[in-house]
Amino acid sequence: MLDIRYASSNKDAKHFDTERLREEFHINGLFQKDEIKLVYSHYDRIIAGSACPADKELKLEAGKEIGAEFFLERRELGIINVGAPGVVVLDGEEYQLDSRDGLYVGMGIKDVVFKSENPEKPAKFYLNSAPAHKAYPTVKINIKDANPVKLGTAEEVNKRTIYQFVHPNVCQSCQLLMGMTLLEEGSVWNTMPAHTHDRRMEVYFYFDMKDDDIVFHMMGEPKETRHIIMRNEEAVISPSWSIHSGVGTSKYTFIWGMVGENQTFTDMDHIDKKDLL
Ligand SMILES: O=C(O)C(=O)C[C@H](O)C(=O)CO
Ligand SMILES: [Zn+2]
Numbered sequence: 001m002l003d004i005r006y007a008s009s010n011k012d013a014k015h016f017d018t019e020r021l022r023e024e025f026h027i028n029g030l031f032q033k034d035e036i037k038l039v040y041s042h043y044d045r046i047i048a049g050s051a052c053p054a055d056k057e058l059k060l061e062a063g064k065e066i067g068a069e070f071f072l073e074r075r076e077l078g079i080i081n082v083g084a085p086g087v088v089v090l091d092g093e094e095y096q097l098d099s100r101d102g103l104y105v106g107m108g109i110k111d112v113v114f115k116s117e118n119p120e121k122p123a124k125f126y127l128n129s130a131p132a133h134k135a136y137p138t139v140k141i142n143i144k145d146a147n148p149v150k151l152g153t154a155e156e157v158n159k160r161t162i163y164q165f166v167h168p169n170v171c172q173s174c175q176l177l178m179g180m181t182l183l184e185e186g187s188v189w190n191t192m193p194a195h196t197h198d199r200r201m202e203v204y205f206y207f208d209m210k211d212d213d214i215v216f217h218m219m220g221e222p223k224e225t226r227h228i229i230m231r232n233e234e235a236v237i238s239p240s241w242s243i244h245s246g247v248g249t250s251k252y253t254f255i256w257g258m259v260g261e262n263q264t265f266t267d268m269d270h271i272d273k274k275d276l277l
Contacts, residue, residue, distance in 0.1 A: 002040040002047070002065045003027075010241040014224040025219065026228050027235035030205075031083070031124045034058065036114075038127070040065055041237050043201040044175075044259040047075075047129040048235055051114040053086065054122040060112040070110050076132035077105040077112070078166045078178035079125050080255055082207050082233075086123020089113040095140050097123065100180070102141035102165040104173060107132040124233075126205055128257035132174040139171040146170060146179065158189035168263055177258040177265060183251040190254065194218065194243040194276065195268035200260030202244055205235040208253040215248040223277040243271065 008016075008024050016024065027039050030050040036058050038049035051058050062071045071077075079088060081097040088095045090109045097103060105112065116122040147169045152158035164170060166178035177200075181190060206215050209232035219242045220226040228236055230246065238244035240260065 002038050002063055004065065005039060005041045005237060007042040007239065010221050010239070013239070014220065016226075021226055021228055025237045027237070030126070030233050030235065033122065036060060041201070041203070043237060043239050045131050046201065046203060046257065046259045047127070048203045048205070048237070048257065049127050051125040051127060052083070052122050053114045053116045054119045058114045060114075071112060071129075072105065072107055072109045074107065074131060075129050076107050076136070076174055076176055077127060077129045078176050078257060079103040079105065079127055080165065080178070080180060081123050081125055082255075083124030084121035085117045086125065087115045087117070088125070089115065090138060095138075097125070097140070100143050102146070102178070104136070104139045104141065104166050104171045106136040106138050107174070108135040109138065126255055128176060128178050128203065130174065130176040130259040134174055136172040136174065141165045141170060143180070152187065152189070154184070154186060156189065157187050158192055159184040159187040160190060164265065167265060173263070175259050175263065177263055178255065180253060180255045182253050185251060187251060188248045189246070191245040192247070193270060193273055194222070194245040195270045196222065196241060196243055197260075197268050198240045199262055199267055200258045201240045202238040202256055202258045203235055204238060204244055204246070205233075205255040206230045206246070206252050207233050207255070209248070210250060213248060213250045213252070215246045215252055218243055218245040222271045222275055225276060
């Protein structure tokens with residue numbers, strides 16, 4: 001069963017209270033032991049979720065919601081492991097993923113199975129999937145293979161490296177872009193100055209946080225900003241009309257995934273801080 005999230009218009013969303021904002025955009029309860037949890041967003045039909053195999057192997061199944069014989073019949077998939085070492089088995093072929101390793105899985109793979117090396121310390125596979133039209137090769141992506149982009153300064157407490165995992169410089173994909181942003185010690189802001197990109201939606205997944213730390217994730221149109229409180233290992237959907245930026249009570253790491261019109265990472269509409277309200 002997929003948790004379906006319909007798309008909200010910018011005109012409606014500015015009237016949402018905290019509860020409704022969370023209901024529409026916030027994703028929690030990821031990484032339940034021995035479960036696959038998936039959220040299907042009608043923004044560009046991205047599926048975001050998790051697989052946390054411990055005592056049993058988990059198989060990615062197609063539900064009625066995607067109307068296909070198997071999950072990747074007309075989809076592609078990006079995986080980043082944020083837990084202990086695990087294995088993804090694709091049509092019988094094993095891919096070992098250590099912590100922070102990524103995997104791009106092309107359209108057409110029939111069997112996707114997740115396993116952990118040690119049930120006491122399960123792997124935590126974070127997943128993003130998008131509709132696809134062409135089968136590109138499956139590629140394992142270590143952080144050393146990812147394309148690093150350094151941004152920010154210590155003075156602005158936003159010094160960070162964006163590692164582009166699923167990106168045209170690293171591997172081919174139909175529309176999915178996916179990567180991981182690591183903040184430096186003492187830096188707490190991401191994506192400030194903020195941007196929107198009407199051409200693509202985005203999902204942010206925050207992790208590497210202590211239990212009592214929070215991130216204030218900023219969303220909304222630049223002149224109608226709202227926040228959503230994020231805790232460790234929670235995700236948030238960012239519609240194409242929304243900024244997506246966050247400030248934490250300590251440093252954190254996040255995975256971003258984008259789906260939409262183009263794969264030009266730099267195609268952003270930057271918003272000057274003075275223009276935010
Ligand atoms: O730290 C950042 O800035 C990001 O990671 C930005 C995201 O990658 C993004 O919003 C791409 O559009
Ligand atoms: Zn963005």
